[in-house]
Amino acid sequence: MKISSVIAMAAVLLALVGVALFGPNTAINFLVTALIVALAAQGWNLLGGYCGQFSFGHAAFFGTGAYVTAILQSRYGVNAWIGCGCGILAGAAIGTLIGWLSFRAGLRGSYFALITLAFAEVLRIAANAAPITGGGTGLLLKLDMRAANFQFASRGTFCLIVLACVLAVLALTTWIARTKRGAEFAAVRENEDAARALGIDVLVTKLRAMALSGAITAAAGCLYTQYFLYLDSNIAYGSWISVESLLAVIVGGIATPAGPIIGALALHALGEATRLLAGRITGIDLVLFGLILVAATAFAPKGLAGLWNAAQSRRSPRA
Numbered sequence: 001m002k003i004s005s006v007i008a009m010a011a012v013l014l015a016l017v018g019v020a021l022f023g024p025n026t027a028i029n030f031l032v033t034a035l036i037v038a039l040a041a042q043g044w045n046l047l048g049g050y051c052g053q054f055s056f057g058h059a060a061f062f063g064t065g066a067y068v069t070a071i072l073q074s075r076y077g078v079n080a081w082i083g084c085g086c087g088i089l090a091g092a093a094i095g096t097l098i099g100w101l102s103f104r105a106g107l108r109g110s111y112f113a114l115i116t117l118a119f120a121e122v123l124r125i126a127a128n129a130a131p132i133t134g135g136g137t138g139l140l141l142k143l144d145m146r147a148a149n150f151q152f153a154s155r156g157t158f159c160l161i162v163l164a165c166v167l168a169v170l171a172l173t174t175w176i177a178r179t180k181r182g183a184e185f186a187a188v189r190e191n192e193d194a195a196r197a198l199g200i201d202v203l204v205t206k207l208r209a210m211a212l213s214g215a216i217t218a219a220a221g222c223l224y225t226q227y228f229l230y231l232d233s234n235i236a237y238g239s240w241i242s243v244e245s246l247l248a249v250i251v252g253g254i255a256t257p258a259g260p261i262i263g264a265l266a267l268h269a270l271g272e273a274t275r276l277l278a279g280r281i282t283g284i285d286l287v288l289f290g291l292i293l294v295a296a297t298a299f300a301p302k303g304l305a306g307l308w309n310a311a312q313s314r315r316s317p318r319a
Contacts (some may be wrong), residue, residue, distance in 0.1 A: 091218020
């Protein structure tokens with residue numbers, strides 16, 4: 001990694017820590033929400049970017065993690081830290097189950113993307129009707145500002161925890177990309193038949209990617225529940241998280257370790273800026289947001305990370 005890239009990453013990290021420690025509550029709320037989306041986007045990137053299995057239904061993992069930790073705390077009095085751990089495991093389990101059912105049936109490409117969307121919608125309908133999830137009313141967690149209960153009086157403390165989770169997944173993704181597992185993911189992404197001919201167990205490789213992606217995205221759901229202390233089916237299994245995690249990767253740079261983080265922060269900053277610039281005209285912010293997003297994807301197909309790498313390549317001395 002080039003020195004300029006290291007300096008840029010360190011500057012961004014210091015800025016994020018500074019906002020978490022000294023920023024106003026509005027800035028911290030913005031940063032927490034953006035980082036939760038970035039964490040979910042990292043889960044999508046591992047599956048869609050590195051392994052080539054595009055998903056439209058990552059809300060299934062996000063909502064499962066969120067509901068498991070919320071139900072365990074509100075219904076059974078389980079400690080929040082343990083509940084979050086169970087939520088992450090549940091996300092990995094539901095990812096493995098959906099992957100096994102889909103890949104055993106031979107679903108690929110758009111068929112796989114649509115089946116993940118269908119699973120997320122089925123879970124949303126079930127959660128909206130099940131008594132244990134609170135139905136349409138949802139679940140409200142008890143306010144108990146203690147670290148032992150994974151609640152903090154300072155929002156900045158929670159923001160630092162979310163940032164640490166994002167950085168941990170960044171390190172994990174970078175490590176995986178340089179290992180044998182990462183090479184197997186890339187082989188499956190490029191050509192499944194060729195990967196199978198090389199002796200790679202394609203089914204097991206894709207299931208590993210599904211389990212890891214499900215666990216990471218479920219962790220984002222757990223953090224969302226702990227921060228906002230309320231959950232219903234439209235939040236947990238709504239299409240918003242699937243769309244935002246997908247767009248964050250596309251805007252930031254698909255199959256790049258830092259792409260989901262860059263994309264999530266850029267998208268949320270862009271959303272806030274368009275809302276401020278649009279004034280009081282209803283819906284104009286969404287129109288401006290859509291136009292800017294289309295322009296970004298058209299002129300930067302490799303995302304913001306790709307633009308940065310291209311700029312660094314032009315600046316480097318040539319022989």
